[in-house]
Amino acid sequence: MDSRARQPNLRADGGPLLAALRGQGSLPAPIWLMRQAGRYLPEYRALRKEAGSFLDLCLNPALAAEATLQPIRRFHLDAAIIFSDILLIPRALGQAVTVDDATGPRLQPFGEAFPTMTPPAEMDGDSLDPVYRALKLVKAKLPDGVGLIGFAGAPWTLACYMIEGGGSKDYAKARAFAYGNPDAFERLIGRLTTAVADHSIAQVAAGANVVQIFDSWAGVLPAPALRRWSVEPIRAIARRVKAAAGGVPVIVFPRGAGVLYRDYLDTADALSLDTAIPVDWAAAELQGKVAVQGNLDPAALVAGGETMRAEARRILGALGRGRFVFNLGHGVLPETPPEHVAELVELVRAWRP
Numbered sequence: 001m002d003s004r005a006r007q008p009n010l011r012a013d014g015g016p017l018l019a020a021l022r023g024q025g026s027l028p029a030p031i032w033l034m035r036q037a038g039r040y041l042p043e044y045r046a047l048r049k050e051a052g053s054f055l056d057l058c059l060n061p062a063l064a065a066e067a068t069l070q071p072i073r074r075f076h077l078d079a080a081i082i083f084s085d086i087l088l089i090p091r092a093l094g095q096a097v098t099v100d101d102a103t104g105p106r107l108q109p110f111g112e113a114f115p116t117m118t119p120p121a122e123m124d125g126d127s128l129d130p131v132y133r134a135l136k137l138v139k140a141k142l143p144d145g146v147g148l149i150g151f152a153g154a155p156w157t158l159a160c161y162m163i164e165g166g167g168s169k170d171y172a173k174a175r176a177f178a179y180g181n182p183d184a185f186e187r188l189i190g191r192l193t194t195a196v197a198d199h200s201i202a203q204v205a206a207g208a209n210v211v212q213i214f215d216s217w218a219g220v221l222p223a224p225a226l227r228r229w230s231v232e233p234i235r236a237i238a239r240r241v242k243a244a245a246g247g248v249p250v251i252v253f254p255r256g257a258g259v260l261y262r263d264y265l266d267t268a269d270a271l272s273l274d275t276a277i278p279v280d281w282a283a284a285e286l287q288g289k290v291a292v293q294g295n296l297d298p299a300a301l302v303a304g305g306e307t308m309r310a311e312a313r314r315i316l317g318a319l320g321r322g323r324f325v326f327n328l329g330h331g332v333l334p335e336t337p338p339e340h341v342a343e344l345v346e347l348v349r350a351w352r353p
C-alpha cells in the first residue's frame, strides 16, 4: 500500500490546493476566494430566504452544505470552504450571538455572558455539531481534486467581537480591556486557543483537508501585543492541529500585520496576504519558506474588466512561479457581479509566465 494512503489527510485527494500548500509551485495556480459563498450569488440569496436568518443557515447542515457547494458548481474552484462563521465559537462558549442583515453581528455584553470575564473551559460541543455534519455532506458530494477547507477565527479576532459586542472600526474597547486586565485577557485568549484548536481538529475529523485561521483584526495591535495575542496563540493552535490531524496544512490570515507577516512564518504552511502587502516583498520575504495566498483587491473584482485583469496578472507575475494559491486579499463583496468571478478563474487557469 502506498504510504500516503494510510494517512487520509496526506493523500493527494485535495488536488492542486494541497499540492501548492505542500509542494513546489505548479501551473495553473489553484484558485478559491474568501467568502466565495454569499450574497453576490442569486442562488445563495434564495437559500438564505429558505433558511431564515444567517445563523439558521449556518446551523442547518443540508442547507450549509448546499451553500458551500454553490460556488464550486458555478465556477469550478479548486477548494470549497465550509459555509459557517467564526462567531459560532463565542456562541458555543455561551455568548448569545445574532447576525442582523442591517447592523451585522451582535454579541451579548461580555460581562453579562461572563461575569468573571472568563468563558467556560469547555465549549458546548453540540452547538458546533451542525458544522461537522455539513462537512460530511459536502465531502460526499465534492468532485475529486477539490480541497475542503475548515476554518476558525483566531483567538484575538474572536476576543475583539466578544468584548466589543459586535464589529468596530478599531477595536479600541477590546485593546483597552487587554491592556487594562492582562490576567483576565490572558485567560480569555487561553480558552479561545483551546476552543479554536478543538474546533479545527473536529472539522478535519469530519472531512476538511485544510484549515484556515482568520485573524481579521491582527492589524490593530502594536508589535509586542500582536506577537503575544496573535502570533503565539496561532502557533499553539497550528501545532496542536497538525499533531492531532496527520499534519493537515494550515493557512494563516493575519490581516493588516504588515512587515510582521514575517513573524507568522513558522506558524503556517501558507500565509494569506491582505491587499496591502506588496507582492514583490511577499515573494522575497515569505514565499519559499511557506506558500502564499492572495491578494487581489475585492473591489477590483467588483470593477472587473481591464483593471481586474491587469491586477490579477500583476499578482501572478510576482508570485505565480512559486508556491502560490490565487485568492482575494479579503472576502468577496456582495455587489460583485458573478460573471467577473468566472472571468477571473478563466484568466488564472490560462496564465503562464
Ligand code: CP3
Binding pocket: 033, 034, 035, 036, 037, 038, 039, 048, 054, 081, 082, 083, 084, 085, 086, 087, 099, 101, 104, 105, 151, 153, 167, 214, 216, 331
Ligand atoms: O468564505 C466563505 O465563503 C465561508 C463562509 C464564511 C463566512 N464568514 C460567511 C458569512 C467565512 C469564512 C466567514 C469568516 C468570518 N466571519 C470572518 C473572518 C473573515 C473576514 O471577513 O475578515 C469574520 C470577521 C466574520 C464575522 C462576520 N460574519 C461578520 C463581521 C459578518 C457581517 C458582515 C457581512 O459580510 O455581512 C458576518 C456575516 C456573514 N458571514 C455573512 C456570510 C456569507 C453574510 C450574512 C448573510 O447575509 O448571509
